[in-house]
Amino acid sequence: MKQLMIADSSDVIRKVGRKILSELGYEVIEAASARDALLLCDKKLPDFMIVDAALDGALDLITNVRSIPEGKAVKIYYCVIEADLKTMMQGKRAGANDFLLKPFDRKILTQTFADRAAA
Template sequence: MHRLMIADSSDVVRKVGKRILSGLNFLVLEASSSLEALVRCEADLPNILIVDSTMDGALDLIANIRNLPQGKTVRIFYCVVEADLKKMMMGKRAGADDFLLKPFDRKILTTVFANLSIAA
């Protein structure tokens, strides 16, 4: 079972994401801040990390994860509100692998993550 962490300051986003992704057989962890996410990742690195771009320290979190031992193996999704090329490039430079557009729903998460769950 793949471990997936949702790092987002919104309780609602984390709760909805967890419900949907748990249904796809992910073990879903939550973090409400960049610092909490980093501490949890230092203790036990997830396979996949979803990072909200509006969270304080989001880009630093991505860069810090990449610098951890085995940090390059984590698939990081940078979650943006709109297709903002500048923000997306900043995420890519920090080390994000891919992007998610918010608000996401069951269809989006299932489309993006179903294949990753099967590969587990």
Template sequence: MRRLMIADDSDVVRKVGMRILSGMGFLVSDAANGLEALARCEAELADILIVDAGMDGALDLIANIRRLPNGKSVRIYYCVIEADLKKMMMGKRAGADDFLLKPFDRKILENVFSGLALAA
């Protein structure tokens, strides 16, 4: 089972995402801010990380994850509210692999993450 972390300052987004993604077979954890997410990843690195672009310290979190041992192997999704090219490029420069548009729902998460839960 692959580990996935949702780092978002919204309780609702984290709860909804956790419910959907755990139902898809992920071992899901969450963090309400960048420092909490980094501390949890230092203890046990997630395979996949969803980082909310609106969260304080989001870009620092991505860069710090990349600096961890095996941090380059984490698949990082930078979660943006709209397709803002400037914000997306900042995420890419920090080390994000891909993007996820908010608000997301079950269909979007299944399209993006189906097949990844059990993949090694």
């Protein structure tokens, strides 16, 4: 089972994401802060991460994950509220692979992650 981490300060976003992604076959772990996320990554790197751009330390979190041995293998989605080029480029430079628009819903998460759970 693929492991996916949601790093977002919103309890509601993490809960909704966990419910949808668990139904798609992921083992979902949650982090309410960049620090908590990094501590979890030090123990075991997830296969995928959703990192909220509004999370304090989000860019540092991505950079730090990329510096961990095997951290380059983690597929990181930088979650933005709007398609703002500056914010997206900052995420890309930090090491994000792709982007998600927030708020996400079942359709968006299913389109993005359904085919990757078993892969």
